[in-house]
Amino acid sequence: MRIGFGFDVHAFAEGRTLFLGGVLVPHPKGLAGHSDGDVLIHAICDALLGAAGSGDIGAHFPDTDVSLKGIESRKILARVVGLVAEKGFTIANVDAVVVCEVPKIHPHREAMTEALAAIMKIPRERVNIKGKTTEGLGFEGRREGIAAHAVCLLEE
Ligand code: MG
Numbered sequence: 639m640r641i642g643f644g645f646d647v648h649a650f651a652e653g654r655t656l657f658l659g660g661v662l663v664p665h666p667k668g669l670a671g672h673s674d675g676d677v678l679i680h681a682i683c684d685a686l687l688g689a690a691g692s693g694d695i696g697a698h699f700p701d702t703d704v705s706l707k708g709i710e711s712r713k714i715l716a717r718v719v720g721l722v723a724e725k726g727f728t729i730a731n732v733d734a735v736v737v738c739e740v741p742k743i744h745p746h747r748e749a750m751t752e753a754l755a756a757i758m759k760i761p762r763e764r765v766n767i768k769g770k771t772t773e774g775l776g777f778e779g780r781r782e783g784i785a786a787h788a789v790c791l792l793e794e
Contacts, residue, residue: 640727640792642689646680649783658736658743658784659750659767660712660757665741669784672701676711678736678767681786682754683711683718685732689792690722715757727792731764734788737778743769 654668657676669675683695692698698721699706699714722729732754736743743750747767755762772779 639730640689640691640794642685642687642790642792644681644684644686644688644788644790645786646677646684647777647783647785648675648677648680649777650781651675656741657711658746660715660753661746661749663741663746672707673699673709673711673714677784678734678750678786678788679711679715679754681788682732682734682790683715685734685788685790686718686722686729686792689790690725690727692721692725712753712757715754719758722792727794729758729760729764730791730793731766732758732760732788732790733766733768734786735768735770736784736786737770737772738784739771739774739779739781743767 648669648671650667651670656663656665656668657674659678750767751762751765755765777783
């Protein structure tokens with residue numbers, strides 16, 4: 639068994655579409671980023687890469703690589719899942735927390751769970767997504783951006 643942890647933050651930006659957990663979430667602002675800015679997927683990718691002892695998302699998908707500009711994060715996750723499988727690991731489970739004041743995560747949890755499970759090719763019971771606010775404190779509370787924390791367990 640190998641445990642992994644991932645964390646990411648992206649700032650809200652005007653004129654961007656909000657993607658979270660591979661799902662389009664209706665919101666006046668999206669997240670800034672070289673990719674589509676899907677902060678939840680990025681945290682999960684780092685958890686998986688960490689558990690596999692394979693570095694981090696920045697090393698595999700550098701934001702200096704112009705070919706990755708605007709890439710859908712679901713494609714990044716699919717490639718990370720491939721890397722993990724190549725190293726001989728299967729994903730036991732993924733648990734994650736999305737921290738933001740807006741939008742509300744709860745109404746989108748099921749869709750995110752389903753999308754993420756499909757990309758990772760694991761049963762949806764092995765994926766758990768939670769939303770959390772910071773009671774108005776910090777950058778999340780000021781509605782400046784979204785943070786995501788993720789843990790995963792891999793089986794060799
Ligand atoms: Mg990121």
